[in-house]
Amino acid sequence: xGLMALLLVVCIILFPDKAFHASLQGLHLxxxxxxxxxxxxxxxxxxxxxxxxxxxxxxxxxxxxxxxxKLPGAGGWSLAIGWIAGFPAGAAxxxxxxxxxxxxxxEADRLLSLSHTCSPVFLVAxxxxxxxxxxxxxxxxxxxxxGSALLLAAVASRFKDKQEQAETALDTxxxxxxxxxxxxxxxxxxxxxxxxxxxxxxxxxxxxxxxxVISSVNNLMAIxxxxxxxxxxxxxxxxxxxxxxxxxxxxxxxxxVQEVHKWLMLILxxxxxxxxxxxxxxxxxxxxxxxxxxxxxxxxxxxGLSVHLQVRSLTIDAKIRFPHFVKMRGLHAALAFVSxxxxxxxxxxxxxxxxxxxxxxxxxxxxxxxxxxxxxxWFFVSPMMLQFGMLLLAFLVFSIxxxxxxxxxxxx
Numbered sequence: 001x002g003l004m005a006l007l008l009v010v011c012i013i014l015f016p017d018k019a020f021h022a023s024l025q026g027l028h029l030x031x032x033x034x035x036x037x038x039x040x041x042x043x044x045x046x047x048x049x050x051x052x053x054x055x056x057x058x059x060x061x062x063x064x065x066x067x068x069x070k071l072p073g074a075g076g077w078s079l080a081i082g083w084i085a086g087f088p089a090g091a092a093x094x095x096x097x098x099x100x101x102x103x104x105x106x107e108a109d110r111l112l113s114l115s116h117t118c119s120p121v122f123l124v125a126x127x128x129x130x131x132x133x134x135x136x137x138x139x140x141x142x143x144x145x146x147g148s149a150l151l152l153a154a155v156a157s158r159f160k161d162k163q164e165q166a167e168t169a170l171d172t173x174x175x176x177x178x179x180x181x182x183x184x185x186x187x188x189x190x191x192x193x194x195x196x197x198x199x200x201x202x203x204x205x206x207x208x209x210x211x212x213v214i215s216s217v218n219n220l221m222a223i224x225x226x227x228x229x230x231x232x233x234x235x236x237x238x239x240x241x242x243x244x245x246x247x248x249x250x251x252x253x254x255x256x257v258q259e260v261h262k263w264l265m266l267i268l269x270x271x272x273x274x275x276x277x278x279x280x281x282x283x284x285x286x287x288x289x290x291x292x293x294x295x296x297x298x299x300x301x302x303x304g305l306s307v308h309l310q311v312r313s314l315t316i317d318a319k320i321r322f323p324h325f326v327k328m329r330g331l332h333a334a335l336a337f338v339s340x341x342x343x344x345x346x347x348x349x350x351x352x353x354x355x356x357x358x359x360x361x362x363x364x365x366x367x368x369x370x371x372x373x374x375x376x377x378w379f380f381v382s383p384m385m386l387q388f389g390m391l392l393l394a395f396l397v398f399s400i401x402x403x404x405x406x407x408x409x410x411x412x
Contacts, residue, residue, distance in 0.1 A: 011236040018239055019232050026231030029275050030224040033126065037119055038223070039216060040385060041085040045077070045093050046212035049100060050201045056194030057392075058102055060186060064399035069153055071111055074102040076395045078115045083146065084388040086119030087303055091311040092219065098318035100197075105319045112320055113328035114153045116311065118145055118274075118300050121384055126275075127296070131282035137293070140347045141340075144297055148336040152328065155335075186403055223310050230273045230306040237268060270299035273306040294340040301336035302329050 012019040048054045058074030065073045074097050082090025091112055098108045120142050128138015179189040203211070237243065243264045251257035266284045270277030277299045286292040308329065312322050 007240075008233065008236055011240055012232065015236070015239050018235055022232045022235030023228050025235075026228035027224070029231070030227045033122070033275065034223060034227065035220055037121065037384070038085055038089050038220060041081050041089045041388070042092055042216035042219060043212045045081060045089075045096055046215055047208055048077075049096050050198075050203055050208035050212070051205070052194040052197030052199075052201065054097070055100070055102065055197035056190040057396075059190035059193045061395055061399045063186075063403035064395060067402055068398075069114070071107055071114075072103050073399070075107070075111045075115075076392070076399075078111055080388055080391045080395065082115030082117055084119065084384055084391060086122055087116050087307050088223065088310045088314055090115030090117065091314045094320070095315045095318045098315075098320065105321075108315075108318060108320050109324050110153070110156055112311070112315070112325055113156060113332070114149060116303065116325075116329070117149050118142075119384070120387070123300070127278050127282070127300075131279055136351055140344070140351055141293070141297060141300065143347060143351075144336060144340050144343060145300055148297075148301060148332060148339045151335055151339070152332045155331070156328065186400070219314065222313055226306050226310050226313075227273065227275075230304075231276065234269055234272060234276060243268070266295070270295070270302070270304070272304055274299065274302075274304040277304055290341060290344050293344055294337045297336040297340040298333040301332040 045054075048057075054074055054077050057077060058072060060073065061076035062073030065071045065076050069075070078090050078093035078097060081093040094103070094108050094112045094115060097103045097111070098105070103111060123142040123145060124135055124138035127141060128135045132138070179192045181188075184192070201208075243261060246264060247257050247261040250260040262284060266277075266280050269280040278296060281292065281296045281299060284292075286295065308326060311325065315322075
């Protein structure tokens with residue numbers, strides 16, 4: 001690692017103009033796409049935790065989350081955050097839940113794997129419209145992306161490792177949030193948990209708001225640093241001639257040099273930075289559209305090493321196993337690749353002519369598809385917040401229905 005860092009510094013010194021432009025590219029990516037997508041949800045998570053809202057919401061979502069995903073009710077918050085805001089917002093929400101002892105360590109592992117997804121706005125508006133000029137393709141990618149994430153959750157819940165077996169009998173969650181009356185109604189338990197959590201925090205609303213803004217901006221600055229660093233790293237790799245050398249080495253083994261070079265220029269960005277990787281895939285001619293969509297789905301599910309390190313920095317104090325997270329990313333990528341290959345043609349027929357309604361606003365702000373990338377995601381902040389509220393509302397309604405059905409079944 002030390003030698004690699006030294007080589008990176010040497011390449012920056014040899015090519016300062018190229019490194020500077022690569023850094024600006026990462027900065028533009030962070031400001032236009034990442035910052036507006038994550039800031040509202042980072043602040044909202046910190047505020048709702050300090051005010052006890054997440055604790056009360058967890059009680060309301062407990063019936064649905066337990067019976068559907070075998071996870072605590074508070075996990076519904078991180079799921080809604082992750083599925084609407086995209087990564088690494090889900091990781092930040094899981095860290096908050098773990099710090100408040102609302103989830104066990106093994107539950108935090110599974111919750112992170114499930115809530116670590118792309119934003120639907122990124123999938124449809126940026127990848128679909130911005131990169132491929134095809135909103136329907138972005139919608140198809142979104143269906144497969146979230147479907148494979150649910151499949152990953154179902155697969156992961158079937159297997160228990162030694163840590164999970166040891167934690168099953170040991171409840172490390174906050175017992176002081178439980179209502180003293182075991183027969184209390186679900187809303188009463190939620191209100192009690194919210195009140196107790198807010199009293200335990202002890203901060204005023206103004207203090208909570210200030211701390212939330214400071215913490216969120218600091219985390220986003222760190223995320224921006226990671227994106228800029230990997231942008232420079234990819235630029236340095238391209239300038240160093242390493243890809244050409246590897247292509248020539250593969251040619252000496254009898255492999256086609258041009259094909260190897262094309263795949264290396266596609267795989268390296270996809271493995272390291274998801275935004276640059278998806279753009280590289282969109283600019284590469286692959287054997288067929290199904291191949292291109294399958295590789296793209298795998299890259300989106302993988303997320304890139306840049307995002308992995310962002311998750312690591314956000315969850316380093318939450319006792320979340322990083323190797324387990326990386327393993328789940330690889331499994332999600334494999335499931336997404338196979339699902340895309342198998343379902344792409346049926347999805348094309350099913351979604352023929354479909355287009356997400358929220359893209360009509362983007363069409364009014366841009367004369368061409370590239371306008372989504374030029375203006376960034378700032379325009380989509382309000383629709384994203386609306387989608388987040390609707391998803392939480394759907395979780396709540398489903399949880400109430402499940403609680404009502406379960407209560408009637410238990411009565412003689």
